Amino acid sequence: MEILKPDSAGRAEYTSISDMGKVFSGGQELTGAIMLYCTLAALRSSTRSTAGRNRMGGMLILDNPIGKASADYLLTLQMNMAAALGVQLIYTTGSMEDRVLATFPLCIRLRNDADQRTGTRHLHVTDRVVGEHLSDDDPVTGQITAARLLVKDQASTIASEPGDVAYEEGHNEMADER
Incomplete structure (x- = not known):
């Protein structure tokens, strides 16, 4: 080949x-x-x-x-x-x-x-x-023709103490492709 x-x-x-x-x-x-x-x-x-x-x-x-x-x-x-x-x-x-x-x-x-x-x-x-x-x-x-947006689900975001960076357990995926 x-x-x-x-x-x-x-x-x-x-x-x-x-x-x-x-x-x-x-x-x-x-x-x-x-x-x-x-x-x-x-x-x-x-x-x-x-x-x-x-x-x-x-x-x-x-x-x-x-x-x-x-x-x-x-x-x-x-x-x-x-x-x-x-x-x-x-x-x-x-x-x-x-x-x-x-x-x-x-x-x-x-x-x-x-x-x-x-x-x-x-x-x-x-x-x-x-x-x-x-x-x-x-x-x-030169134009963006496709995008994928990840949206954080508020119910699945956990922060152990105020000021800590939140840990993301899951996300919803939305795709917009033209």
């Missing part, structure tokens, strides 16, 4: 799966894994959704993939494949490299904060940058 190797020139170069570790870079392996996930998510979505509904493959949250795959052609390949298959990719990274961040249609910078009084931790949006490179024929929109 062979797999198509991601290539900056767009050549169709096939490699044996057993040789992937020797031939692929870390970024190419990651890109291949993302593309495989997107394909399987789209297949799953198409078999589960009714004929009239918009088929969305969901979302994939990636924990610092920029460390392995920072080449522009790999990021573009990942985003275009995901957009074509209806999967939204959400990249998290500490990278501040302008060249890499310019690849993305939307960058939201977050900051960790804590409420000193209660000890609860929060994420705050510190910056929101919309990319300028979007064209009409670009499948990557």
Whole structure:
């Protein structure tokens, strides 16, 4: 069995799966894994959704993939494949490299904060940058197309003493996918 190797020139170069570790870079392996996930998510979505509904493959949250795959052609390949298959990719990274961040249609910078009084931790949006490179024929929109909201059930939240951080025993899940 062979797999198509991601290539900056767009050549169709096939490699044996057993040789992937020797031939692929870390970024190419990651890109291949993302593309495989997107394909399987789209297949799953198409078999589960009714004929009239918009088929969305969901979302994939990636924990610092920029460390392995920072080449522009790999990021573009990942985003275009995901957009074509209806999967939204959400990249998290500490990278501040302008060249890499310019690849993305939307960058939201977050900051960790804590409420000193209660000890609860929060994420705050510190910056929101919309990319300028979007064209009409670009499948990557720069818009959030899927979200999942976890709502804490008040009856199942326990705090042992005032000021302690509450422990969450359960949650209700609401999904909004367009």
